[in-house]
Structures are given as C-alpha cells and as structure tokens.
Amino acid sequence: MQNAISLLGSTGSIGRQTLEVAELLGLRVRALTANKNIALLEEQTRKFRPAVVAVFDDYAAHDFRARVRDTDVRVVSGMDGLVEAATIEGADTVVTAVVGTAGLLPTLAAIGLGRRIALANKETLVCAGDIVINRARAYGADIIPVDSEHSALFQCLAGQYPVIGGEHPAPGKQTAPFIDNGSQYPSVNGCIKKLILTASGGPFRGMNRADLQNVTPEMALRHPNWSMGQKVTIDSATMMNKGLEVIEAMHLFGVPPGKIEVVVHPESIIHSMVEFADSSVIAQLSVPDMRLPIQYALTYPERVPSLATRLDITRHASLTFEQPDLDAFPCLGLAFETVKINGTACAVLNAANEAAVGLFLGGKLNFYGISDSVRAALENIENIEDPTLDDVISADNAAREFVNKSAGSPSA
Numbered sequence: 001m002q003n004a005i006s007l008l009g010s011t012g013s014i015g016r017q018t019l020e021v022a023e024l025l026g027l028r029v030r031a032l033t034a035n036k037n038i039a040l041l042e043e044q045t046r047k048f049r050p051a052v053v054a055v056f057d058d059y060a061a062h063d064f065r066a067r068v069r070d071t072d073v074r075v076v077s078g079m080d081g082l083v084e085a086a087t088i089e090g091a092d093t094v095v096t097a098v099v100g101t102a103g104l105l106p107t108l109a110a111i112g113l114g115r116r117i118a119l120a121n122k123e124t125l126v127c128a129g130d131i132v133i134n135r136a137r138a139y140g141a142d143i144i145p146v147d148s149e150h151s152a153l154f155q156c157l158a159g160q161y162p163v164i165g166g167e168h169p170a171p172g173k174q175t176a177p178f179i180d181n182g183s184q185y186p187s188v189n190g191c192i193k194k195l196i197l198t199a200s201g202g203p204f205r206g207m208n209r210a211d212l213q214n215v216t217p218e219m220a221l222r223h224p225n226w227s228m229g230q231k232v233t234i235d236s237a238t239m240m241n242k243g244l245e246v247i248e249a250m251h252l253f254g255v256p257p258g259k260i261e262v263v264v265h266p267e268s269i270i271h272s273m274v275e276f277a278d279s280s281v282i283a284q285l286s287v288p289d290m291r292l293p294i295q296y297a298l299t300y301p302e303r304v305p306s307l308a309t310r311l312d313i314t315r316h317a318s319l320t321f322e323q324p325d326l327d328a329f330p331c332l333g334l335a336f337e338t339v340k341i342n343g344t345a346c347a348v349l350n351a352a353n354e355a356a357v358g359l360f361l362g363g364k365l366n367f368y369g370i371s372d373s374v375r376a377a378l379e380n381i382e383n384i385e386d387p388t389l390d391d392v393i394s395a396d397n398a399a400r401e402f403v404n405k406s407a408g409s410p411s412a
Contacts, residue, residue: 002092002116002298004028006085008106009097010044011037013229014120014146014290018095019044021295024307031085033098038064045073052088054081056102079105086110093298095146096121099231100354101347101396104128108389111141118297120146122248123354127347128392129251143252144297149197149245150252151293152271152284157192157253158301194275195249198265199324202236205266209328215367217360234357235331238370239324243335244353247346250339257339262332264322269311287311330371338378343385344395345378351399352377359407373403 005022009015010032022029033054034041045053045068052074055061061077068075076084079102086094086106094110095118096103103121110117112135119125125132136143145151203222204212220237221230235241246260273283286292289308296303326333331353338349356373359365365373377399384391 002027004030004091006031006088006091006094007097008033008082008086008095008103009099010034011040012097012099014097017291018097018294019048020307021291021298025298027298030091031088033082033085036060038067042067052076052085054085056082082106083109087113092116093118096124099229101127101351108132108135111135111139114139114141116142116144118144118146122147122244123350125248125251126244126350127396128389129247131389133251144300145252146293146297147245148290148293149272150249151296153195153249153253153274155284156274156282191277192255192259192274193277195253195255195260196273196275197242197245197249197260197262198270198272199239199242199262200236200268201264201266202239204237205264207328212328212367230361231357234360238331239329240331240335240353243332244350246335247339257336262324264324265319267316267319269316269319285311331374334371334374341383343383344387344391345383347392347395348377348381348399349374351396352403355400355403364407373406376406377402
C-alpha cells in the first residue's frame with residue numbers, strides 16, 4: 001500500500017472521492033491542485049494540510065493565497081504549479097484526476113521520477129498514449145487505471161501478467177504482454193480474444209436519432225447510475241466516453257482496436273470483461289462506486305475493506321446487454337475510426353470533443369453539433385502518424401481553435 005499521494009484535480013468528483021479513500025486508508029496528502037473552486041480547495045487544504053497547493057488559474061491562485069495566508073502551505077499556479085505538485089518529494093502515487101489534456105505534462109513529469117500513476121485522466125493516454133507508455137517503461141513507473149472499466153479489465157487480467165522478481169507489473173511497467181507483435185512474454189502472447197468494455201448507455205439509452213434532435217444540456221446531465229462532472233456526464237450521453245476508453249484500453253493493455261468491443265449494460269454492475277483465447281470470460285462486478293477503483297489503484301496489489309456498499313447479487317436477478325446504436329450515438333463510431341488511424345488524430349478527436357462539449361453546455365451547439373464538430377476537425381486537420389509531444393500539443397490546440405471558430409461562423 002502507498003503512504004502518501006499527490007492529487008491533481010482535488011475538487012472534482014474523482015478528487016473528492018479520492019480524499020475520502022485517502023482518509024480511510026490513512027494516507028498523507030502531499031499536494032492538491034484545482035482550477036478555480038478555491039472555496040472547496042480551502043476546506044480540503046485545512047483538513048489535509050498538504051505541503052503544496054497548485055491553483056491553475058492565476059487570478060484564483062491570488063485569492064487562494066490570501067485565504068490560506070495563516071497556514072504554511074506553499075501556493076503555486078499555472079502549468080508549472082501542476083508539475084510541481086505532481087513531482088513533490090515524498091508522494092508515492094500521483095492521482096491524475098484533472099479533466100482534459102491539462103494532466104499530460106504533470107503526468108509525464110511524475111513518470112520521469114518513477115512514481116506510481118493512478119490514472120483517472122483518460123485524455124493523457126488518448127492524446128499521447130505511445131509517448132506516455134514508452135516513458136513509463138523507460139522509468140519503471142506503474143500506471144494503474146482508475147476508470148472503472150479499465151480497473152475492471154486490470155483486475156480480470158491480474159492472473160495473466162507475468163510475475164517477475166515477485167512483483168505483479170502494472171500495465172505501463174513492462175512491455176505489454178498482450179500485443180501480437182512477438183512479445184517477450186510468449187506464454188501470454190495472444191491469450192486475449194476480446195476486451196469487453198461495458199457502457200451504461202447514459203440517459204438516452206434506447207432513443208433514436210429523431211428522439212435526440214432537441215436534447216438540452218439539462219437532459220444530458222441526468223445520468224441514471226453515476227455521479228460525475230459535467231464534461232464526463234455529457235461524454236456518457238454521447239457515448240464519446242466509451243470511445244475514449246477504447247483508445248485508452250489499447251494503450252494500457254497493448255491490444256489492437258479489433259480486439260476491443262463495447263456493449264451496453266444498463267445496470268452498471270459488470271464494469272468490464274475479458275474473453276480469453278479458450279473462450280472463457282472473466283468479469284469484474286461491483287456496485288457503481290468510483291471509490292472502489294480509486295482504492296484499488298492506491299492499494300494494489302493488496303485489497304482492504306472499502307467504503308463501497310457490498311454487492312448483493314440476489315437483488316440483481318437480471319443483467320442485460322445490448323449492442324450500441326452507432327447511428328444514434330455517432331461519437332462512438334468516430335472514436336473507433338480514429339483509433340485505427342492513431343497518431344495525432346486521437347488528440348484531435350479528444351480536443352475537438354472537449355471544445356464542442358463546452359459549446360453544447362453553453363448553448364452554442366446542439367446535441368449532434370458535438371459529433372459533427374469532431375468529424376469536421378478530423379477531416380480538416382492533418383494527421384501526424386508518429387508524433388512528438390510538441391506535435392500532440394499543436395494538434396490539440398488546432399482542434400480547439402477549429403471547433404470554436406466553426407461554431408462562431410454564420411454557417412455553424
């Protein structure tokens with residue numbers, strides 16, 4: 001079990017739940033970061049007494065310094081502040097719970113110190129998966145997934161990872177053993193037939209394209225099973241979240257996109273499944289509670305009592321599964337198309353979606369304007385097949401600029 005954490009994105013849904021888990025486990029909190037929610041951040045700071053607090057927004061950082069001037073906490077700001085928080089001395093694990101590509105540079109900096117990464121920021125791998133995984137291998141840094149679906153896959157695959165020196169490597173630590181490219185671990189090479197990601201279907205499951213023409217942000221924010229931040233909740237409504245998870249799974253577990261499947265499972269009890277070469281299927285089940293995968297990332301390979309409610313399987317007599325409707329939810333299809341291209345196209349997909357979701361929440365795009373904007377960005381921004389980190393950042397910026405400019409044009 002880890003002893004101390006740095007938490008990037010402490011005021012969001014994952015961040016708040018991470019602090020609940022940290023308190024339960026008795027972990028020290030060495031650093032906290034937030035964007036603008038300084039009222040909640042002040043409460044967290046006074047309770048957990050971190051050495052460093054990073055406030056990304058410079059104006060909010062100025063206000064926050066005034067609020068906590070009676071404490072000995074060091075307050076920093078901007079991207080440099082996030083990197084300082086991610087690399088603070090004494091933190092065994094960095095929990096990356098910030099939204100969007102803001103988590104990329106701090107994550108890479110923490111990997112460079114060999115820290116364990118509890119990864120709740122899927123955009124880091126979506127945009128720069130090859131760069132991140134290669135750096136994790138080079139510096140011996142564990143990457144433990146926090147997304148409930150990827151945590152489920154990780155748990156289902158636990159018996160298949162090679163045991164080296166008594167350690168059970170995390171997905172990012174050793175050369176991925178599941179990719180069909182002459183892996184150095186032939187005993188498990190090719191043992192995976194399918195990684196099966198489950199999706200709740202969001203608030204619009206069962207609706208067709210005509211039903212969804214006049215969806216409002218308020219409607220899209222009513223998720224039936226999970227309590228999440230606004231951006232992630234909208235991604236669930238469009239099913240883009242599942243598309244991003246497909247890209248993340250490809251990088252984490254070293255499987256080609258053809259070996260990843262998405263099924264709709266409205267009960268959200270099975271969080272993902274693995275079908276092996278012998279046609280055996282292993283699934284991970286639990287109540288929908290993000291504190292479970294958060295805790296597993298912090299205690300792996302140990303398991304200890306958690307705050308989650310016990311799953312009473314007798315109360316779930318029926319578990320159902322459906323194929324996703326790619327006509328009603330085109331964002332998922334766009335992600336499958338993009339992952340086959342890879343390169344900077346994945347960064348464009350993510351950034352264009354992030355910008356379009358913001359415009360949708362602000363009333364400047366309709367529901368299908370999100371997928372239309374993403375498709376247009378992919379069609380108009382050139383893909384770089386083997387990108388550098390600078391290429392990824394440039395593609396991210398170009399996609400945001402393209403979507404925002406298009407939404408402001410008379411034809412938008």
